[in-house]
Amino acid sequence: MVTQRTAIVLDRSANGRFLAGVVAGLAALGYAAWTLGGGRAGWLQTWMVIFSSLIISALPFVALGAVAASLVAVFVPMSAIERIGRLPRALQLPVAAVAGVGFPICECGSVPLARRLMLRGVPPGAAITFMLAAPVVNPVVMASTYVAYRGRGSTLTMVGGRVLLGALIAMAVGWVLGRKAPEDLLRGTGGGTEHAHVDFERPESRWGRFFGHVVGDFAFMAKYLIAGAVVAAIVQTFLPQRMVQGLATLPVIEIVAMMGLAAILSLCSESDAFIAASFSQYGFGPSAQLAFLVFGPMVDMKLGAMYGGTFKPATVGALVATAAVATLGISLWLEVAIG
Amino acid sequence: MKTAPLDVPRPDAPDLTPAGRGWDRARLLGAGVLGAWAAMFWFLQLSGRLNLYLSTRTAWIVPTGAIVLSVGAVGATFAARGRERTSITRRAAVTAAILIAPIVLMAAAPPTTLGSFSSSRKEQFSGRGLWTYWGTFDENSEITFFFVAASKYWEGGANLLGQRAGDEASFVGFAERWDSTPSDEVVLTRFVVTCCVADATPISIRVVNVPPGSVKEDSWIEVTGQVYPVGNDVIVVADSIEPAPTPDLPYITP
Numbered sequence: 001m002v003t004q005r006t007a008i009v010l011d012r013s014a015n016g017r018f019l020a021g022v023v024a025g026l027a028a029l030g031y032a033a034w035t036l037g038g039g040r041a042g043w044l045q046t047w048m049v050i051f052s053s054l055i056i057s058a059l060p061f062v063a064l065g066a067v068a069a070s071l072v073a074v075f076v077p078m079s080a081i082e083r084i085g086r087l088p089r090a091l092q093l094p095v096a097a098v099a100g101v102g103f104p105i106c107e108c109g110s111v112p113l114a115r116r117l118m119l120r121g122v123p124p125g126a127a128i129t130f131m132l133a134a135p136v137v138n139p140v141v142m143a144s145t146y147v148a149y150r151g152r153g154s155t156l157t158m159v160g161g162r163v164l165l166g167a168l169i170a171m172a173v174g175w176v177l178g179r180k181a182p183e184d185l186l187r188g189t190g191g192g193t194e195h196a197h198v199d200f201e202r203p204e205s206r207w208g209r210f211f212g213h214v215v216g217d218f219a220f221m222a223k224y225l226i227a228g229a230v231v232a233a234i235v236q237t238f239l240p241q242r243m244v245q246g247l248a249t250l251p252v253i254e255i256v257a258m259m260g261l262a263a264i265l266s267l268c269s270e271s272d273a274f275i276a277a278s279f280s281q282y283g284f285g286p287s288a289q290l291a292f293l294v295f296g297p298m299v300d301m302k303l304g305a306m307y308g309g310t311f312k313p314a315t316v317g318a319l320v321a322t323a324a325v326a327t328l329g330i331s332l333w334l335e336v337a338i339g
Numbered sequence: 340m341k342t343a344p345l346d347v348p349r350p351d352a353p354d355l356t357p358a359g360r361g362w363d364r365a366r367l368l369g370a371g372v373l374g375a376w377a378a379m380f381w382f383l384q385l386s387g388r389l390n391l392y393l394s395t396r397t398a399w400i401v402p403t404g405a406i407v408l409s410v411g412a413v414g415a416t417f418a419a420r421g422r423e424r425t426s427i428t429r430r431a432a433v434t435a436a437i438l439i440a441p442i443v444l445m446a447a448a449p450p451t452t453l454g455s456f457s458s459s460r461k462e463q464f465s466g467r468g469l470w471t472y473w474g475t476f477d478e479n480s481e482i483t484f485f486f487v488a489a490s491k492y493w494e495g496g497a498n499l500l501g502q503r504a505g506d507e508a509s510f511v512g513f514a515e516r517w518d519s520t521p522s523d524e525v526v527l528t529r530f531v532v533t534c535c536v537a538d539a540t541p542i543s544i545r546v547v548n549v550p551p552g553s554v555k556e557d558s559w560i561e562v563t564g565q566v567y568p569v570g571n572d573v574i575v576v577a578d579s580i581e582p583a584p585t586p587d588l589p590y591i592t593p
Contacts, residue, residue, distance in 0.1 A: 012428065022432050026439060026443050029444065030443040033443070034447040037449055043456060045456070048444060049451060049452065049536055054535065056380075057392070057393060059404060060380070060407060061400075063373075063376075063411060067411070149534075150396060150534070151534075207414070208418040211411070211414035212366055215415045218373060219372065223434060242462065275537075278538045280538065
């Protein structure tokens, strides 16, 4: 009820007083940073440096991801992706899992796209596999993961492992859910979960749509990056490394902890590798970091809202449970295999 | 006048009759956010402040971001022209403020680096995953912070530094004091950054023969003296301790 009222208030037009309040809030923030940030408070100085570095390293990848996703949404016809449904059954899931290489869209864009694919006759298993794999198996995400892990001695493990695990887990979920008909999986057609990614009806030029799409995507993803960076910087500022290291040395717990953290932080896949890599200093092994990198783009808080508006509750439950069990199982196996 | 939030499309078709045309303020606001970030990235690049946040290995991210965001801002500005006039919703204003807040923080706060507060909460740099790097040290290598780290965590490095005991070396770092630090010593520290400052880990050296009270915590100093490995530790017997400006590259990258 309160949330609904807040939403109504927020959708009102912002008058001059409201805008002045927003500007005053930003000015107060700037004044506080100016007066407290110059080494007077060690904790604040540390938090600000870490927070800023996370944002600066990840934000260009968010922008590149928004550009790539907008190119796909505006310039690639739906029929190109729908071809997956015309493939032999045995090939549908593997091809859907690697299709993200050619269609690099983010997780919030892949949910409405999967819904439309299902409504247009693509088998649900293939559509769900594509939805989960595309945000992981895409060139921008591979590049950001490479940059985040370069020089740590585990670059190939992290980039290759992320792609492989992402594809495998997406196929597992697609296989489990793909046995049902679209009407058993999807909510009614008036889901209303398609945000700025999907404004196909506007009578304007493709480039106009493209740039409008870039702005919407960037704004949507960057705010989650900022929230994630706030939390990650707090953890790194206040928690002594030795304390977190205790958690990181517990075999199963370290994987579950990183999966839970990924779900809470709700980062976009283009920027999450920088956050994950920053936890390697605490002793979280490659398998726990891979669990973070694979599970986050499939199950997190922002996706939960989108899944809830797109799929029936039983489908969401099965999707989350299958993704969690598959991520945990494969990560545990990896932990035994590579440590 | 109709409203359009920053990230939620209006389901109604726009009125593109000449009377209805103008600037889509919601899109202009979005373009402004992209432009503000583009300006921030250009500033970081041109002022050299990017070195406060990234390693030399990932510094290229900043100009890349500046270019992509600039193109996005210009394109979004043009895309906002000739559309239905809209006003900005409260949601769009709040979202824009959240997106701009980090810029305000970075621009307003004086330039600073990680210091003793952070170092006290972190384990020392061990070079885990960087073992191939240690192999590049030999008996003629300059004695650096990395050499010191190699001697602490690698047997070959310890042997090499043992052969060089008493050699003179210079180190630039920030001063800190641990609970166990005597009054005539300081700990000289430098952070190692692989990707960005979030992964920083410290390398510390004990500096002895320091006049008590002469060095302020978190100040940058240049120490010159003889280096000695002592057990699993490394000490520098200071001949001179001079104040030093914060280096252009305050963090070191292997």
